[in-house]
Amino acid sequence: MLENYELIKTVYLLLDDGDQQFLGRHNLTQAQFYALLWLADGPKTMSELSQDMLCDPSNITRVAGILERKGLITRQRDEDDRRVIRLQITAVGQSLITQLHQAHETYTHNRLALLTEQEQADLQALLQKLGDGLRQQLLQPTLPTP
Numbered sequence: 001m002l003e004n005y006e007l008i009k010t011v012y013l014l015l016d017d018g019d020q021q022f023l024g025r026h027n028l029t030q031a032q033f034y035a036l037l038w039l040a041d042g043p044k045t046m047s048e049l050s051q052d053m054l055c056d057p058s059n060i061t062r063v064a065g066i067l068e069r070k071g072l073i074t075r076q077r078d079e080d081d082r083r084v085i086r087l088q089i090t091a092v093g094q095s096l097i098t099q100l101h102q103a104h105e106t107y108t109h110n111r112l113a114l115l116t117e118q119e120q121a122d123l124q125a126l127l128q129k130l131g132d133g134l135r136q137q138l139l140q141p142t143l144p145t146p
Helices: 002-024 030-040 046-052 057-069 091-112 117-138
Strands: 073-077 085-089
Touching (some): 002 091, 030 057, 030 073, 030 085, 046 085
């Protein structure tokens, strides 16, 4: 069992490192890339983006500041509730994410092509089952303690 956990963790780290290298060549972090992807679907509040990306709101504040300085998004306070900040991708940001999203998909496809189509289908089914089970475990009222 623990061997499988270690293998999954190692594969995750290898995928993560490859993504960091790929996006770093385009002067973006993973958080910036995924924020642009989410915002490409339409404007969001900082809270909505934080929930979408499953991260702390303070991280979104930092990421949004960097993306705004790069001219890739705009931030605007809500007229009705000044505490709410709305984020919107700019035309430059939309152009960049359109290009990068396609390039990232090709890069990811090439990386996963190490497996046959059947192996990819089997892996997908197993990871889906594992993910669903782990999600259910997290919904349990108490997690086991050591």
